[in-house]
Amino acid sequence: MTASPLLSTDPSVVLSGAGVFGDALADQAVPVAQVDFRPPLGAGTLDDALVRVLADPRRAAADAEAVRRVLAIRPQLVDVRPAREALGLEPGTFLHAGPPVTWDRASGPLRGALMGAMVFEGLAATPEAAERALADGTAPFEPCHHHGAVGPMAGVVSPDMWVFELADPATGRRAWCSLNEGLGKVLRYGAYGPEVIERLRWMSAVLGPLLRDAVRAHGPVDVGAIIAQMLQMGDEGHNRNRSGTLMLLRDLLPHLVASAAPSADIADAVRFVGGNDHFFLNLVMAAGKLMMDAGRGVPGSALVVAMARNGTDFGIQVSGTGDRWFTGPARVPEGLFLGSFGPGDANPDIGDSAITETCGIGGFAMAAAPAIVRFVGGDVDFALRTSRRMYEITLTENPQWQLPVLDFRGTPTGIDVTRVVRTGVLPQINTGMAGRVPGTGQVGAGLVTPPADCFTGALLALAEHAPALPGPV
Amino acid sequence: MTASPLLSTDPSVVLSGAGVFGDALADQAVPVAQVDFRPPLGAGTLDDALVRVLADPRRAAADAEAVRRVLAIRPQLVDVRPAREALGLEPGTFLHAGPPVTWDRASGPLRGALMGAMVFEGLAATPEAAERALADGTAPFEPCHHHGAVGPMAGVVSPDMWVFELADPATGRRAWCSLNEGLGKVLRYGAYGPEVIERLRWMSAVLGPLLRDAVRAHGPVDVGAIIAQMLQMGDEGHNRNRSGTLMLLRDLLPHLVASAAPSADIADAVRFVGGNDHFFLNLVMAAGKLMMDAGRGVPGSALVVAMARNGTDFGIQVSGTGDRWFTGPARVPEGLFLGSFGPGDANPDIGDSAITETCGIGGFAMAAAPAIVRFVGGDVDFALRTSRRMYEITLTENPQWQLPVLDFRGTPTGIDVTRVVRTGVLPQINTGMAGRVPGTGQVGAGLVTPPADCFTGALLALAEHAPALPGPV
Numbered sequence: 054m055t056a057s058p059l060l061s062t063d064p065s066v067v068l069s070g071a072g073v074f075g076d077a078l079a080d081q082a083v084p085v086a087q088v089d090f091r092p093p094l095g096a097g098t099l100d101d102a103l104v105r106v107l108a109d110p111r112r113a114a115a116d117a118e119a120v121r122r123v124l125a126i127r128p129q130l131v132d133v134r135p136a137r138e139a140l141g142l143e144p145g146t147f148l149h150a151g152p153p154v155t156w157d158r159a160s161g162p163l164r165g166a167l168m169g170a171m172v173f174e175g176l177a178a179t180p181e182a183a184e185r186a187l188a189d190g191t192a193p194f195e196p197c198h199h200h201g202a203v204g205p206m207a208g209v210v211s212p213d214m215w216v217f218e219l220a221d222p223a224t225g226r227r228a229w230c231s232l233n234e235g236l237g238k239v240l241r242y243g244a245y246g247p248e249v250i251e252r253l254r255w256m257s258a259v260l261g262p263l264l265r266d267a268v269r270a271h272g273p274v275d276v277g278a279i280i281a282q283m284l285q286m287g288d289e290g291h292n293r294n295r296s297g298t299l300m301l302l303r304d305l306l307p308h309l310v311a312s313a314a315p316s317a318d319i320a321d322a323v324r325f326v327g328g329n330d331h332f333f334l335n336l337v338m339a340a341g342k343l344m345m346d347a348g349r350g351v352p353g354s355a356l357v358v359a360m361a362r363n364g365t366d367f368g369i370q371v372s373g374t375g376d377r378w379f380t381g382p383a384r385v386p387e388g389l390f391l392g393s394f395g396p397g398d399a400n401p402d403i404g405d406s407a408i409t410e411t412c413g414i415g416g417f418a419m420a421a422a423p424a425i426v427r428f429v430g431g432d433v434d435f436a437l438r439t440s441r442r443m444y445e446i447t448l449t450e451n452p453q454w455q456l457p458v459l460d461f462r463g464t465p466t467g468i469d470v471t472r473v474v475r476t477g478v479l480p481q482i483n484t485g486m487a488g489r490v491p492g493t494g495q496v497g498a499g500l501v502t503p504p505a506d507c508f509t510g511a512l513l514a515l516a517e518h519a520p521a522l523p524g525p526v
Numbered sequence: 527m528t529a530s531p532l533l534s535t536d537p538s539v540v541l542s543g544a545g546v547f548g549d550a551l552a553d554q555a556v557p558v559a560q561v562d563f564r565p566p567l568g569a570g571t572l573d574d575a576l577v578r579v580l581a582d583p584r585r586a587a588a589d590a591e592a593v594r595r596v597l598a599i600r601p602q603l604v605d606v607r608p609a610r611e612a613l614g615l616e617p618g619t620f621l622h623a624g625p626p627v628t629w630d631r632a633s634g635p636l637r638g639a640l641m642g643a644m645v646f647e648g649l650a651a652t653p654e655a656a657e658r659a660l661a662d663g664t665a666p667f668e669p670c671h672h673h674g675a676v677g678p679m680a681g682v683v684s685p686d687m688w689v690f691e692l693a694d695p696a697t698g699r700r701a702w703c704s705l706n707e708g709l710g711k712v713l714r715y716g717a718y719g720p721e722v723i724e725r726l727r728w729m730s731a732v733l734g735p736l737l738r739d740a741v742r743a744h745g746p747v748d749v750g751a752i753i754a755q756m757l758q759m760g761d762e763g764h765n766r767n768r769s770g771t772l773m774l775l776r777d778l779l780p781h782l783v784a785s786a787a788p789s790a791d792i793a794d795a796v797r798f799v800g801g802n803d804h805f806f807l808n809l810v811m812a813a814g815k816l817m818m819d820a821g822r823g824v825p826g827s828a829l830v831v832a833m834a835r836n837g838t839d840f841g842i843q844v845s846g847t848g849d850r851w852f853t854g855p856a857r858v859p860e861g862l863f864l865g866s867f868g869p870g871d872a873n874p875d876i877g878d879s880a881i882t883e884t885c886g887i888g889g890f891a892m893a894a895a896p897a898i899v900r901f902v903g904g905d906v907d908f909a910l911r912t913s914r915r916m917y918e919i920t921l922t923e924n925p926q927w928q929l930p931v932l933d934f935r936g937t938p939t940g941i942d943v944t945r946v947v948r949t950g951v952l953p954q955i956n957t958g959m960a961g962r963v964p965g966t967g968q969v970g971a972g973l974v975t976p977p978a979d980c981f982t983g984a985l986l987a988l989a990e991h992a993p994a995l996p997g998p999v
Contacts, residue, residue: 285897286769287759287930296759299772303800306775307793310783320780327776423930424758433933457760457896458931460906 099474099509102516106471109519111353119354119372120449120467122347123412128228128340129273131220133265135257137212139229140200145176147194150208150405151363152378156188160364162243162400165491166207167194169245173253174211180245180492198359198370202229203342203405205334206241206487207364214253215261219276219339226347230339232256232264235329237494242487243400244494255321263314263322270308274301276340279333280414281454284464289422290337291406291415292429292483292498297333302326338405341412348372348467355515356448357468360411360480360503364403364487369507371470373518379511381504386486388430388499398496400489407482407503413451413466416481416500417443420456429483429498439481440465446472446480470515473508572947572982575989579944582992584826592827592845593922593940595820596885601701601813602746604693606738608730610685612702613673618649620667623681623878624836625851629661633837635716635873638964639680640667642718646726647684653718653965671832671843675702676815676878678807679714679960680837687726688734692749692812699820703812705729705737708802710864710967715960716873717967728794736787736795743781747774749813752806753887754927757937762895763810764879764888765902765956765971770806775799811878814885821845821940828988829921830941833884833953833976837876837960842980844943846991852984854977859959861903861972871969873962880955880976886924886939889954889973890916893929902956902971912954913938919945919953943988946981 106112136142147170149163156164164184171183171192186192197204204210208231216229231241234252238244268274279300286296302323309319326332345358354372361368368378383401390398409415419425420440423433431439440456443465450463468480479502486497579585609615620643622636629637637657644656644665659665670677677683681704689702704714707725711717741747752773759769775796782792799805818831827845834841841851856874863871882888892898893913896906904912913929916938923936941953952975959970 282768285760295755296769296772299769299776302779303772303775303796306779306796306800310789310793310796316783316789320783323776323779323783327779433931458906 099512102513103471103474105516105519105522106355106512108522109353112355115351115353115373116356116448116467116469119348119351119356122351123344123356123467124449124451124453125223126221126226126344126347127223128219128276128343129222130217130268130276130336131273132218133215133232133261133268134218135212135261136210136214136216136229136231139216139218140202140210142200142210142212144174144212145192146212147192148197148200148202148204148208148210149194149363150197150204150206150403151361152366152368152380153196154363154365156190158365160400160403161489161491161493162403162487163207163209163364165243165245165493166209166240167192168491169240169249170209170211172245173240173250174213196361197405198361201227201342201346203338203361203408204231204241205233205338205406206404206485207243208405209240213257215257215264217336217339219336219343220273221343221347222273224347226343228339228343228346230335230342232260233329233332233335235325236331239494241404242485242493242495243491245492259318260322260325263309263312263318264305266312266314267305267308270311271305274304276336277453280337280340283333284414284418284421284454285457287422287424289415289418289425289483291334291409292485293330293422293425294333294337295330297337298326298330301333301336334406337414338408341408341414344412345408350375352518355470355511357411357470357511360407360482361405362402362407364400367402367503367507369503369511371511371515374511374514377514379507379514381506381510384501384504386484386499386501388486388497389428390486390497391495394488394496398488398490398493399486402482402484402501403487404484406484410480410482411468413447413464414454416483417447417465418454418456419481419483420459423458425483429500431500442478443481445476446478470508470511474512479503479505572985575986576944576947578989578992578995579828579985581995582826585828588824588826588846589829589921589940589942592821592824592829596817596829596940597922597924597926598696599694599699599817599820600696601692601749601816602695603690603741603749603809604746605691606688606705606734606741607691608685608734609683609687609689609702609704612689612691613675613683615673615683615685617647617685618665619685620665621670621673621675621677621681621683622667622836623670623677623679623876624834625839625841625853626669627836627838629663631838633873633876634962634964634966635876635960636680636682636837638716638718638966639682639713640665641964642713642722643682643684645718646713646723647686669834670878671834674700674815674819676811676834676881677704677714678706678811678879679877679958680716681878682713686730688730688737690809690812692809692816693746694816694820695746697820699816701812701816701819703808703815705733706802706805706808708798709804712967714877715958715966715968716964718965732791733795733798736782736785736791737778739785739787740778740781743784744778747777749809750926753810753813756806757887757891757894757927758930760895760897762888762891762898762956764807764882765958766803766895766898767806767810768803770810771799771803774806774809807879810887811881814881814887817885818881823848825991828943828984830884830943830984833880833941833955834878835875835880837873840875840976840980842976842984844984844988847984847987850987852980852987854979854983857974857977859957859972859974861959861970862901863959863970864968867961867969871961871963871966872959875955875957875974876960877957879957883953883955884941886920886937887927889956890920890938891927891929892954892956893931896931898956902973904973915951916954918949919951943981943984947985952976952978
């Protein structure tokens with residue numbers, strides 16, 4: 054007679070949930086496989102909503118159509134223009150990142166950036182005067198997303214700032230994003246000192262026109278193809294854009310050099326772009342906006358078409374629910390800090406740059422950029438696991454954007470509200486961190502996820518739009 | 527009574543050697559762990575030599591000193607000059623890749639490149655006339671390696687060609703490499719048609735002087751730092767140099783733009799460099815030469831200081847054996863072919879570019895460049911395994927050049943002749959493939975290893991130099 058195998062063989066334990074039990078077993082040299090299971094978000098009403106949305110007979114075809122439209126977009130840089138011209142932005146009006154927000158609820162960096170933009174536009178002599186005007190409501194501001202645009206961090210765009218204009222040749226769709234100012238004390242991180250304003254003026258007077266002329270001489274720049282190559286060159290397109298920046302520079306250079314502008318200006322522009330590894334981010338963002346806008350408005354689709362933060366609220370928009378925002382309180386990222394800054398200095402999550410994750414790169418493509426962990430925190434294994442985990446909450450893979458180290462698997466693309474709610478896995482976002490006090494600038498970079506409320510809110514709204522389930526028999 | 531565990535439990539088999547037995551077991555669903563064990567190279571005399579070299583009391587300190595010198599080098603690009611000036615190369619003399627070789631044993635691409643160089647120098651009116659002069663011995667040629675230089679593929683350098691000059695600030699050491707011509711029908715792959723000669727003339731008349739002026743205006747370019755970044759940007763420094771090329775361009779650009787040269791020439795130069803992802807290879811090679819030359823001449827050290835091929839022979843040089851070459855027949859690489867070319871069109875392995883592997887990158891750093899497998903063959907897992915395997919035959923890790931996906935482990939650096947002989951693991955080289963017929967140009971890119979003879983030959987020579995072992999008691 055043989056003993057029960059449970060007693061005669063070594064135990065092998067599969068665990069989910071609290072790690073303390075597994076730790077105790079591991080201390081006794083028992084092999085433990087920790088399974089990353091989480092209960093679905095919410096319960097009760099939410100369960101009913103989930104069933105109703107999953108049972109929606111339109112869902113499969115709607116999601117397929119939405120992601121088909123997204124993946125069909127070929128983002129090309131076609132022009133560089135002032136925002137007043139490209140976006141029809143009236144003097145005295147401003148755009149900002151994230152869902153709508155009022156001045157009294159606006160975060161420090163968003164306030165700082167709006168104040169700086171007022172000074173830049175010549176509408177206020179001092180930041181203090183600008184602050185009063187903004188608090189009075191005499192200088193209106195609206196989300197970039199409501200105007201086909203996106204902006205990193207505070208995302209403030211004013212009429213005299215120049216923007217990249219991207220277009221899709223087949224559909225004629227367009228999207229815009231501001232020009233990147235570099236790191237440190239810059240407007241988008243809420244700084245508004247004289248050096249910030251001076252740099253913005255140079256960007257509008259010199260850099261913008263030079264880039265415009267080079268882009269027009271070059272013809273459309275295939276931003277989608279550059280992104281594909283970036284992912285083979287250590288960039289994830291959100292917090293690493295080094296190779297993308299260099300490829301843009303390479304493509305525009307012959308035309309910059311051939312320009313009639315003073316060679317000192319050309320040298321300055323080349324030095325500015327080449328010295329800012331994040332310059333290409335704003336083109337990735339515009340490409341993401343162009344792609345995801347194409348996925349909007351498909352009835353029954355649970356595809357997330359925007360994730361954006363204003364520094365106070367995190368908001369998402371979903372294909373099947375029109376332009377409605379589903380919001381929750383923005384979290385403070387965890388990560389690495391510059392100089393003497395620490396967690397107490399960081400503002401909650403801010404910026405439209407999560408459009409990169411929305412379109413399947415950034416945090417979703419961390420496996421392409423293991424070196425990113427030196428900038429945002431985590432380790433290489435975390436980077437690989439993160440990309441793999443994002444396949445659990447996405448609808449498709451992008452065959453044109455591949456992750457070499459995952460055997461050239463396409464990037465996980467198209468966040469599905471139902472999968473997020475079912476799995477409890479939240480989208481991973483790599484992000485910069487702004488100082489919470491206006492005027493500070495950047496304090497670090499890190500990792501963050503959206504609040505679960507955005508997804509449960511969206512699910513409830515999708516359920517409202519879904520056909521009623523047949524009643525009990 | 528319980529049955530023997532061999533019968534009551536599933537068998538688990540560890541296999542080394544022939545795969546056919548394991549395949550048969552695997553077909554029967556038996557788990558098989560194939561172990562990559564190989565017998566040491568050679569036997570008999572070689573065993574005695576290995577024991578004698580391993581017992582050499584100087585060895586540990588000698589190897590440590592040799593790699594210390596290698597890793598202390600800081601390769602900087604300090605000038606761009608004609609070879610006649612930089613190398614003192616006399617009119618009518620030529621340099622070539624690999625160990626010394628005579629015309630009658632020279633491979634097709636080496637012959638083709640020498641013929642083209644004669645025409646380029648104005649020493650022959652036609653390739654046929656050049657061929658006669660070379661066969662007559664009236665145009666002498668010697669290895670680049672004998673002149674502190676390296677050249678990719680055929681590696682032919684003539685006095686009027688321009689070369690990169692690299693220096694180490696601490697030791698004043700220098701090393702040189704030609705400028706990269708691009709891919710396809712180019713001299714270094716043995717092509718010598720009119721377009722090849724015309725391109726070389728433009729490189730000497732326009733590109734060389736522009737680069738010289740830009741480098742002198744910029745000051746020393748830190749090539750070692752660029753290589754460190756390349757390894758975080760998907761390049762392995764031998765067959766992928768895309769990000770390295772872009773970073774060089776970025777650094778030199780403001781000075782190119784500010785040059786007094788005609789802007790059409792500057793635009794041409796920028797287009798040429800930016801359009802050739804391999805441009806930076808020649809700087810990586812010169813950096814490798816500079817580093818490895820510093821490791822030469824340490825008595826008792828088994829460090830490989832050069833691996834080079836002339837298209838007929840593969841040769842290595844070793845720190846403890848002076849300038850002696852240990853050669854074996856060059857192998858034909860396996861890989862991917864361009865257009866309609868196939869294995870029958872490929873010449874055996876050629877070029878000094880294996881200096882990249884000698885200094886720990888190229889094939890040794892494939893883990894940094896998973897996308898390389900789309901160019902040289904293999905799969906992503908092979909790329910990761912290759913880097914890991916190279917640690918078995920190297921003396922140290924380079925803390926300045928890191929492989930992000932291997933948790934930022936330093937590149938495997940300093941091939942040890944004794945470890946190669948003991949393990950039977952041969953250095954992995956990524957390489958271009960030249961057509962075997964002179965005039966053809968590039969036919970593909972692939973993977974290759976040196977013949978084992980180089981290492982057994984070097985071991986025997988090291989043994990000759992080692993102190994006699996104490997006789998039997």
